[in-house]
Amino acid sequence: MPSLKYFFINIVGTLLRGFPLPAKTGLRKIGNPDRSSPVFLTCNYAVSVERVKKALEGMDCYLLVANSNGINVWCASTGGHLSNHSAVSVLKTSGIEQLVDHRRVIFPQLAAAGIEAGVVRKKTGWHVIWGPVHAKDIPRFTQILEDGHRKDANMRMVKFPLLHRLEMAVMWAFPFSLILALLTYIFWRQMLILTVAASWIVPLFVFITFPLYSGLLTGKKGKNHGFYGNYGSYGSYPGPSKEPHVGRPLSGKLGISKYTVLFNIGWVSLILWLVFMLGVLPYSLAAGTLSLSLLLRWGFVSLSMMLLVNIDLMGSTPVYKSGLHEERLLKVMLDRERCTGCGICVDVCPRNCFSIEGRKAVITGSERCVQCSACIVQCPEDALYFASPLGKVLMPDTIRMYKLNMMGSRLKKGA
Amino acid sequence: MYVLMRILESSPERYDMGISVVTLGRIKPAYDRIASHIKCGMKVLDIGCGTGLLSIRMAERGALVRGIDINPAMLEIAKKRLKQSDMPEELKENVEFSEMGVAELSSVSEGSYDAATSTLCFSELSQDEIRFTLRELRRIIKPGGLLLIADETVPKNLVKRFVYALIRLPLVIVTYLITGTTTKSLREPALQIEEAGFAVESINMNGMESFTEIIARNPGSH
Ligand SMILES: C[S@@+](CC[C@H](N)C(=O)[O-])C[C@H]1O[C@@H](n2cnc3c(N)ncnc32)[C@H](O)[C@@H]1O
Ligand code: SF4
Numbered sequence A: 001m002p003s004l005k006y007f008f009i010n011i012v013g014t015l016l017r018g019f020p021l022p023a024k025t026g027l028r029k030i031g032n033p034d035r036s037s038p039v040f041l042t043c044n045y046a047v048s049v050e051r052v053k054k055a056l057e058g059m060d061c062y063l064l065v066a067n068s069n070g071i072n073v074w075c076a077s078t079g080g081h082l083s084n085h086s087a088v089s090v091l092k093t094s095g096i097e098q099l100v101d102h103r104r105v106i107f108p109q110l111a112a113a114g115i116e117a118g119v120v121r122k123k124t125g126w127h128v129i130w131g132p133v134h135a136k137d138i139p140r141f142t143q144i145l146e147d148g149h150r151k152d153a154n155m156r157m158v159k160f161p162l163l164h165r166l167e168m169a170v171m172w173a174f175p176f177s178l179i180l181a182l183l184t185y186i187f188w189r190q191m192l193i194l195t196v197a198a199s200w201i202v203p204l205f206v207f208i209t210f211p212l213y214s215g216l217l218t219g220k221k222g223k224n225h226g227f228y229g230n231y232g233s234y235g236s237y238p239g240p241s242k243e244p245h246v247g248r249p250l251s252g253k254l255g256i257s258k259y260t261v262l263f264n265i266g267w268v269s270l271i272l273w274l275v276f277m278l279g280v281l282p283y284s285l286a287a288g289t290l291s292l293s294l295l296l297r298w299g300f301v302s303l304s305m306m307l308l309v310n311i312d313l314m315g316s317t318p319v320y321k322s323g324l325h326e327e328r329l330l331k332v333m334l335d336r337e338r339c340t341g342c343g344i345c346v347d348v349c350p351r352n353c354f355s356i357e358g359r360k361a362v363i364t365g366s367e368r369c370v371q372c373s374a375c376i377v378q379c380p381e382d383a384l385y386f387a388s389p390l391g392k393v394l395m396p397d398t399i400r401m402y403k404l405n406m407m408g409s410r411l412k413k414g415a
Numbered sequence B: 001m002y003v004l005m006r007i008l009e010s011s012p013e014r015y016d017m018g019i020s021v022v023t024l025g026r027i028k029p030a031y032d033r034i035a036s037h038i039k040c041g042m043k044v045l046d047i048g049c050g051t052g053l054l055s056i057r058m059a060e061r062g063a064l065v066r067g068i069d070i071n072p073a074m075l076e077i078a079k080k081r082l083k084q085s086d087m088p089e090e091l092k093e094n095v096e097f098s099e100m101g102v103a104e105l106s107s108v109s110e111g112s113y114d115a116a117t118s119t120l121c122f123s124e125l126s127q128d129e130i131r132f133t134l135r136e137l138r139r140i141i142k143p144g145g146l147l148l149i150a151d152e153t154v155p156k157n158l159v160k161r162f163v164y165a166l167i168r169l170p171l172v173i174v175t176y177l178i179t180g181t182t183t184k185s186l187r188e189p190a191l192q193i194e195e196a197g198f199a200v201e202s203i204n205m206n207g208m209e210s211f212t213e214i215i216a217r218n219p220g221s222h
């Protein structure tokens, strides 16, 4: 039976997906573990902890909650919050070493962009096993492990099903509607219900219909991703390089700055907005209600709607490609000479981009890559690296050192 | 007041300018008092050294300092500061900054330091980490050696605690919104240090009881 806490945390977590929600770090006992029971690790995002606990129900094991500043595993590991230090710390200080005789710990696969299995091994003696992407697969995963098999492709893959898309929609709609509700309540009470309704309908519509049009966009504009919120990595996107862009500049974009990931106000929407406002003028004249305050209020409401529509909602998801920022595309490259075919990249890639053929890795699905860097971070031979469209190369050392952040300092530092 | 530290840490470049403003100038004199216990030739471990202000101050007094921190960006600034400081080159060689968390203290050999210092760092550790660190420090610090701590603390006095919480709340919110993290203050650090087996020699608090400096000694025999 999931506890009341499970439901509570899930509801709060869903409404406030974009915000950290820290849980206590340290050791949790599940069932009646003994000295050979399995050890799992997760981050200290309260929603993750509850979900993992629920998945572990009925098992006898230990759960280690590592410090990720209250952010979910994927965002925290790509954003530098869930790092080698978080893992080393909980392994050494939680007392787990006194409780079990073995030294095998199962990490969530999505932690692979932030925690280096090799470093954890060297510093603590613990051997890292990359578990499934989703907590609910843990029971099946432990069975597979016992049988001596490897995780199947399904367990390794991050998808973006309707339920997750709805969660993302709520993540945008809830805070946005609150702010808008407050503002309209102050300035224009009659519009309250309308604006709140609109701020829920727009994201819901955008997210539900993604699969219908995402193919069209990506075909044309290249493979790009802005990440944001508790699904992707924290507003993370490798920033543009300092050099002027080679080739055709992005056409007709009036971005706020070239760093802006979230807003992309194109001329089209500006013109539409102006047309709308020009329409309000004769309409209110005819209706005899024209006043400056009416214009201002209509202006505000329609402007906030335009902003909402123009947030790069799709680019804020982990797997759909943003229509913007073509220039920031990074591509995973393989140095075949170095590769030993160990298969670690296959094991950690959340988009199943790799396969092993003839004892070498082959990049078979680069169009699915979301540039999470997990494969590069984990490759024991440094056989993988990023290349930018401008011909810059980001080597594994740089990628391990500079985690992503809003301003994309990685590409800058690496350059 | 120190909640804002998290904001500063998230952009280490601004850290130093901010830290003295945020601590209302309280941290600089605290560094001085701590450094005054450090003598020429002593081996000192500075835990959570950040941008190295205290480490360098102790090195200027002729100490051999190792500063450890988990934040590489802060360490980069510490190294730069050391390079640019006007202390003699041979003293600079006595300072070493390394990326290392408290969890790795078990790799430091027994009795290898005369003193350990830590400013504004314990409040960022989890209870598990604090317990672990103190236990390791008992081993690492030579018998008779010093543990010097300065940190933000929760006032004991109920009225002061209430006022303190009130002042802190908006800062906590601002910090949370900007960095998505919060800091806690230490609760009864002296008690914990004593429980770990150190002999606490002096506890020095500000009027609000929100900032505490502790001098403790490792009695040696376990
Ligand atoms: C507020 S700063 C204080 C820095 C410096 N001591 C000062 O007084 O300015 C706290 C420092 O503790 C470091 N820290 C946090 N957790 C740590 C850990 N587990 N091990 C080592 N250092 C840690 C942080 O990276 C940060 O640089
Ligand atoms: S992890 Fe590296 S060495 Fe191993 S198969 Fe992949 S590319 Fe080759």
Ligand code: SF4
Binding pocket: A332, A348, A349, A350, A351, A352, A353, A368, A369, A370, A371, A372, A373, A374, A375, A376
């Ligand atoms: S191939 Fe792309 S998606 Fe897969 S692990 Fe590497 S960077 Fe991530």
